[in-house]
Amino acid sequence: MTESTCIPVVIGVTGHRQIRRENESELRAAVVSELKKLQALCPHSPFLMLNSLAEGGDLLCADAAEELGIELAVVLPREMADYEQDFSDAGREHFAHHCERAGQVFTAPCSEAVPEGGEKRNDRFRQAGIYVAGHCHVLIALWDGETGHSGCGTAETVDFALNGNYAPASGISPRFGSNTAVIHVFTPRGGKTGDAAGNVQILGSWDTVREILCRTDDFNRNAASMPLTGNSRLPAEAEEEPALRKMEAVSRIAGTLSRQAAGRYRRVLALLAAASSLLTFAFLLYDEAQAIWMILVCGLMLAAAWACQRYAVRSDCHRRYIEYRALAECLRVQTYLRYAGSSVRAADLLSWTQQEETAWVLDALCALTIAREPQSKHDIRLCWVEAQREYHRRAALDAGKKLSASDLTVRIALFLSVGLYLMGVGYELLCGGLIFSPALAVADVELWRTVLKILMGSISAMTLFVANYYGRLSLPRTYSDHQKMERFYAKMSAQLEKRGQTEELLTVLAREELTENGNWCSYQRDNKPDIAI
Numbered sequence: 001m002t003e004s005t006c007i008p009v010v011i012g013v014t015g016h017r018q019i020r021r022e023n024e025s026e027l028r029a030a031v032v033s034e035l036k037k038l039q040a041l042c043p044h045s046p047f048l049m050l051n052s053l054a055e056g057g058d059l060l061c062a063d064a065a066e067e068l069g070i071e072l073a074v075v076l077p078r079e080m081a082d083y084e085q086d087f088s089d090a091g092r093e094h095f096a097h098h099c100e101r102a103g104q105v106f107t108a109p110c111s112e113a114v115p116e117g118g119e120k121r122n123d124r125f126r127q128a129g130i131y132v133a134g135h136c137h138v139l140i141a142l143w144d145g146e147t148g149h150s151g152c153g154t155a156e157t158v159d160f161a162l163n164g165n166y167a168p169a170s171g172i173s174p175r176f177g178s179n180t181a182v183i184h185v186f187t188p189r190g191g192k193t194g195d196a197a198g199n200v201q202i203l204g205s206w207d208t209v210r211e212i213l214c215r216t217d218d219f220n221r222n223a224a225s226m227p228l229t230g231n232s233r234l235p236a237e238a239e240e241e242p243a244l245r246k247m248e249a250v251s252r253i254a255g256t257l258s259r260q261a262a263g264r265y266r267r268v269l270a271l272l273a274a275a276s277s278l279l280t281f282a283f284l285l286y287d288e289a290q291a292i293w294m295i296l297v298c299g300l301m302l303a304a305a306w307a308c309q310r311y312a313v314r315s316d317c318h319r320r321y322i323e324y325r326a327l328a329e330c331l332r333v334q335t336y337l338r339y340a341g342s343s344v345r346a347a348d349l350l351s352w353t354q355q356e357e358t359a360w361v362l363d364a365l366c367a368l369t370i371a372r373e374p375q376s377k378h379d380i381r382l383c384w385v386e387a388q389r390e391y392h393r394r395a396a397l398d399a400g401k402k403l404s405a406s407d408l409t410v411r412i413a414l415f416l417s418v419g420l421y422l423m424g425v426g427y428e429l430l431c432g433g434l435i436f437s438p439a440l441a442v443a444d445v446e447l448w449r450t451v452l453k454i455l456m457g458s459i460s461a462m463t464l465f466v467a468n469y470y471g472r473l474s475l476p477r478t479y480s481d482h483q484k485m486e487r488f489y490a491k492m493s494a495q496l497e498k499r500g501q502t503e504e505l506l507t508v509l510a511r512e513e514l515t516e517n518g519n520w521c522s523y524q525r526d527n528k529p530d531i532a533i
Contacts, residue, residue, distance in 0.1 A: 012136030015057015341377025
């Protein structure tokens, strides 16, 4: 797998412009050290530094990234020709060097609504800070720790990262203290004195961010040997844009990995259900038929169930099945939005529950959407709306068949249970002396009574299998969800035909699909494989 199908670990940068020359070596050493720690934590992941390349801290961090071979993405606060006027002659040359080596250079879009009277200079720097804070896994801040007052400086960017204190044009900010960490490298400003330059402290929730980074790296490791098979979901012209190709490729890889994990998960469910049923049957033979050796079979089934449980834990198949599908679906929505020419970000439309439960998916979405704003618009009615309508139609049919099979099994088990019960009552009336003296003489009353008990227990074991396997698949809910989404896409197709492809309709489409996926993730989390015996 090439890096184009990996999720990059994105390191955002913010820093003071005025850095004392005598502190530069300590500051650079501190930044290099922290970057090396992050690389060691995520050995299977490519790294990307998101940087505005302002003189001072930004350029110092860009030098550190170049030393470690970390790719650079430059998000400018203003257009290049205008922004270059902010630099000294030496700084402009330094800036040009890093722009030349950067993988992409673009101007920050407006994340907030444009203020009345239009944007001012500070507003553009504020938008660049919001973009950096909102798209990185970790923010490195070369900062003196003092509160800012400009609304667009280093202190504000730290606040954007830790608290999301800005108002996105739509949705809610995907940044808050529990899913973000800031590596604060103490940086005295100008002629001020204070603590030793280069001292490092972590702000935010490092434990949570460490888990996010580890899960991101785990995804990249699992995807390392995964070939990108199948056809693109988008028309051929989408191949012209690298950002679309990247998102679509990672979405397909995530979908493939989710299906693999789903296969393991369902095999675990089947084996646990079979072990539970066989254990019940073996215990019946041990207890009722006095088959003493069946106690060994009971032990074997317990060991088999334990081994299945341990395999489920080691393979992490249940979590990967859910979260890789969540990533695939979120990226697919973002891909369609970008193909449609929309500036709406799927990350901003995720519910609070989704942001909390799958924070690494949220960060992956942010990392994979680092690119200039879409430059062209395309019709998405056929490739998105109609394609999803057909998918949910077929999926509803498949879920309906499985649900019918489950219901049929339950009805058969119920019929057999009632039949065996009536046989048992008849036997006890005629041969067992339940009410009056036996009407029929049977050579060995207890033998046949034991056979009936074993048969009835076997039916219970079969019912247990159905409950343990089909019950965990949530078939009624799945069937209902597919039917609802098919109707939704039919309605949206009609709306697009009538009203055209507006930002409002695209936002409704994206939000509903993300919500449906979030609901699926929520009820699937309750179906974790366990030893339900």
